[in-house]
Amino acid sequence: MLKKLIKVHPSDNVAVALTNLQQGEIIEVDGEEITIQNATLAKHKVALSALNQGDSIVMYGVLVGKSGDAIGKGQVLTTANVQHDVAKVTQKTGTINWTPPQVDRFKGKSFMGYHRADGQVGTQNIWLFFPLVFCENRNIELLKEVFEKELLNKKEDKYRLLLRSLIHNDGEQDELVKEPQQERVFDNVEVRFISHQGGCGGIRQDSESLARLLAGYLNNPNVAGATVLSLGCQNLQVQVFKDALATINPDFQKRLLIYEQQKMGTVDEMLSTVIRESYEAIAAANEIKREPAPLSKLSIGLECGGSDGFSGISANPTLGHTSDLLVALGGKAVLSEFPELCGVEQELTNRCVNDEKANKFLALMQAFEKSAINAGSGFDMNPSPGNIKDGLITDAMKSAGAAKKGGTSPIVDVLDYGEYVSEPGLTLLCTPGNDVESTTAMAGSGVNIILFTTGLGTPTGNPIVPVIKVSSNRELAERMPDIIDVDTGAIISGEKTIEEMAEQLIDLIIDVASGRIKTKAMQLDQNDFIPWKRGVSL
Structure with a gap:
């Protein structure tokens, strides 16, 4: 029989409704009968004892609020009768002893991952494109369109096909015309693109924080290497990014391609170079194979x-x-x-x-x-x-x-x-x-x-x-x-x-x-x- 109320921790003075409760229902919790005072939806909390205004509300064995008004035994807790309250903590007061769970079932098991030179193991093998500054987002989007169309067997966009059928058939044709699926050029590497609104403007600390984040993405074991676009004049300079990467991993060995638009001339000249060199790097990343890892x-x-x-x-x-x-x-x-x-x-x-x-x-x-x-x-x-x-x-x-x-x-x-x-x-x-x-x-x-x-x-x-x-x-x-x-x-x-x-x-x-x-x-x-x-x- 499904329980209707659950008391999560022995010291709790509230319980969670596991199903919708009707006013007047009588439910036993820890050998004590609770009469439900209000219709209570599943997932909400019911007082297990009467609470005066200002009394502590305890759940999971910790203070989770205080009663803003008097709350009767069996009454539902709401934002109207409960206020936020937490215990004040100033220092470590003890040590919790831990007994690890039994793991015999998983000992000796492995997964098939991508082993990196620094000892990390990836669950994916991704070539990543990203900008150091938002000014390069448009170029990232252009590269995304080119690489995804030509390299990846992308799932066809059924919403675009739906609109096409509406345009050409006055909305009367329900069956969508299927486009032929394109074969993947590489089976062992994924290509992903990220953009953002940072890298310049704001405060320098924001750009430095973004540099650390992007460096972490490149160092993540799921990433094989990256193509990075820079404008040139932004707060998040190429050297700031390289310094952040060196801090995370002084012996970084992945392939990294960085392009600075203000040093390369036209967009066409830059993107043509980016595409040629990135394709070569992606082909090399495709040679990395999954191997067993603990x-x-x-x-x-x-x-x-x-x-x-x-x-x-x-x-x-x-x-x-x-x-x-x-x-x-x-x-x-x-x-x-x-x-x-x-x-x-x-x-x-x-x-x-x-x-x-x-x-x-x-x-x-x-x-x-x-x-x-x-x-x-x-x-x-x-x-x-x-x-x-x-x-x-x-x-x-x-x-x-x-x-x-x-x-x-x-x-x-x-x-x-x-x-x-x-x-x-x-x-x-x-x-x-x-x-x-x-x-x-x-x-x-x-x-x-x-x-x-x-x-x-x-x-x-x-x-x-x-x-x-x-x-x-x-x-x-x-x-x-x-x-x-x-x-x-x-x-x-x-x-x-x-x-x-x-x-x-x-x-x-x-x-x-x-x-x-x-x-x-x-x-x-x-x-x-x-x-x-x-x-x-x-």
Whole structure:
């Protein structure tokens, strides 16, 4: 029989509705009867005891808010009767002992990856085109059109064909004329293009930050090499980019082609040279073949977007256990989205391997929150209308569920935006909670797979890193099957455990990392790239 309410942690004084509840229903939780006071939608929270104004609200075992008004036992929590509140954290107060999960099932397993000279292993083999400044975006788009048309077996644009049929047949022909598919020129290399609005204007620090991000993309193991376009007069000078690359990898050995338009004359002269030399480099990259690699060479990014009230009890804990399994196997995991760690700082601080890492985490959190407050905002304004509608009514409540993506393993490193992951184990990376800004940053820090949970649905992908989309509920997976790769709704229904779903997810990760399966975001050609300007972005 499906549970109707779930108490996530023994110390919680609220429970999550697993299904729609009717006013007057009597439900037993921990041997105590709860009479539902209001019609309550699934994913929302119900008070397990009477709360006076100002009382603490505890979920996942941490403070997630306080009662703005008196809340009766069995009453639903809303933005009208709950206020944001978090525990104050100033230092590491203890050490959390970790017992790694059993990984015998995965010992000795491997994936088929692209081995790089620096020891990293890619899950893809990509030749990347990007500009150092927005002035070159138009040239990047011209190159994209040329290379994608001639090199790649691109999926035909059915929407263009639909419009064509409407134009030529007065909208009466439903069957679209099929265009012949073009054979791929190269089978072992992908060509991707990114553009951006930075590199000049703004403040110099923004350009330096962008340089570190782009250098991280080039150093990412999924990238074989790159063609880079520069105008010449911009803030993000070629040397600034090269310096950022040298900082990340002093012994960088990939093929790198850089072109500066103001030194090359006409657009035609530059693009003709770019096309000839890039084609040669892409052909050479095509010679790199997949070879077996241990699972310790996997580096996973942990992301959530379009979260709902089930995310913290199904999809996110699944990622958490997956992270623990890969860490136990010697791999790397990265947890980002600092605004969505607000309220769980003490647990994360205590999980840091030493005081230096703990203090860096707290300093980054405090600086980020201060910048938000100075701009007239704050972490308490993080939950989106969609989050609130589906039961995440305070930032701390959202954060407590979001942090479950990081599992329980020790935190071996803490990185600021633009820094590159190097240590096996779990790393914290300072990014906004914005989905694309966060996934963009994780790819720039070296992850070769991104796991992305969602309760509401989001098509987010990345140009160089496969994104595996994990649904928190079955309804979403059935409504939007074109964007969801894994459905953890079976955890809500009680059909599967978190541990079972995590093992299933690792099997999929191995297939995606080996190139045997394309994720839904890859099939949709969803290649999102948004750098973070260090102003306020929640």
